Amino acid sequence: MSEFERRRRQAETHLKLQMMKEMSEVMRRTGLPPMAVMREAARAVGHIYRETAEAHCEPSCCPCGWCPQEAMDLERLGEALREASRSSRSTHLSVMQVLGRA
Ligand SMILES: [Zn+2]
Structure with a gap:
């Protein structure tokens, strides 16, 4: 695994856990x-x-060198959302169990 891939997976794991925690808290507090x-x-x-x-x-x-290209960037964000949303059934069900606790 490349160094970039290792760091990407680390970021994915961290963000997924934090967002799940925060979204569960928001559902509990708001009832949405x-x-x-x-x-x-x-x-x-998006913001x-x-x-x-x-x-x-x-x-x-x-100095990171990123030059935003809105059309391409938004297409890539949409692809990431669609790709992750079609993950395996076991991943999907584990997410639903956490979300279902709201
Ligand atoms: Zn930057």
Whole structure:
């Protein structure tokens, strides 16, 4: 496994756990159904994209080298959402058990 892939998996695991924890808490506090909360989570990612992209369009942008290309970036985000949503049945059911606790 490449160093990039190792770090990518580490980020995926961390974000998945944290988002699951936060979304379960939001459902518990608000009583909103899972799809309403997941839609807000998707909107939050969209806002984070917008703010991060804007920060990278300024003259004194960060040294990471990312140059936002909105159409391609949003297509890739949509692909990631669709791809992860079609994961194996066992993964899907374990997620539903946690979400079902709201
Ligand atoms: Zn950067």
